[in-house]
Amino acid sequence: MQIGASYMIQFQLVMGCGREPSPHIDTQVRLEFSTNHGLTWHLVKDACLPGMPSCSEFTAPSVYHPSEFSDWRRITLPLPYKTWSSATRFRWIQSYYQEQDEWALDDIYIGQQCPQMCHGHGWCDHGHCRSVTHTHTADTLMSLKPDLLMLRSPNALLFL
Template identity: 40%
Template sequence: MSVWLLLGNEGLEKERNTSFCSPAPSAIIFGRADGDRVAVTRDLALRPGYTLQFKLNIGCESVFSASAPVLLQYSHDAGRTWALVQDGCFPESPAASGCEGSGRELREPSVYYTGDYERWTRITVVIPRAVAASKTRFRWFQESSVYRDAPPFALDGVYISEPCPNHCGGHGDCISGVCFCDMGYTVELERSSCVPSAVSPSELSDGFEGKLSAQWQSLSGGAVGDGCGTIGEGKALYFSSLGRREARTAPLDTTHTRLVQFYIRIGGKNMGSSCTRPRARNEGVCVFISCTGGVQD
């Protein structure tokens, strides 16, 4: 039996490029404009800590847009009401939103925007206890009936079940509890998780005066520049784009690491439109460490 209860506005309009970034044959594409685009699962019996994993591409678009995001939601009442699988938890979030305690973990909501998913991106969500409390159905929803120019989106590799060890280190597909690792990663026999095939570097040092260090795995919303003036000395990594702003390192061996050091400036006074003054706590910069490739338990 298929896991899908409903696929709404599946397919592409004839005038669109039907290749859609060369998806895998198993990908489901939602690109018709006859109403909202939606993929709804059947009711599932879950346990807290189960994994919801999927690959997402939104329109192959690199330009950020806050219009018509793809929402990942759940329902406990056969689809009458829906809520986000994961609410956002930011420094200014009230305790009533589920972000309780001084040691609360910051996280983004299960809302996915055009521009942040130009390429096929694996997303792994650890299902919260409240979501797994009853028979649950999920849906991926894009309000394309309101936003007529909303880009299509596509899903692939949907998996909802028991988690893999260490969530495959964030570098592999979890299928029936077994990790299938990305290129450049291999299964570690002791933990059955994905680890780099080559020895990981033990340090990263980058002054941003030339080519970016190979130890940066990804960079979103930023580039080398001087939009906020000189910080320390010379050029800096300057983030000003709409959408996600993130610098993520490649896996590092931190066994003997004792220090993380960097210079930072968040906005400024009298520096013009390229470096405006921050006005809210949510404009801060968070520094995270992860041993699971960014998957949050």
């Protein structure tokens, strides 16, 4: 998909769906991108920690842990320059998992940023903020634009 200046990604994530994650394995979900047709994948947002000289601010990477997402949470990220291309792909991937390590996405938006990123409230929809009040159920998995190609495997979601 075409990604350029002032683009963002916004989605909701829940992990575990009411179950405890597998003990002794890292069941995190990573948001990654590729600009070379999936040959290599990189985190959308890298960690920027104290002591790293190239960091202008301290930030966490686009890696999501079950302990933080036992309930639905919205994530909004501006897409950095490294993601810009005419053929960017995104994927959410979980490297290690067992049956109880379920996760789900909803309200996925990839496109132009909304003014002031909706001030941290509401959802961006084609550059306009909208208020959303709906309840998620166990049956909710994701809502996608019909023209967005998605491939699914047991541990990953890939958007082309």
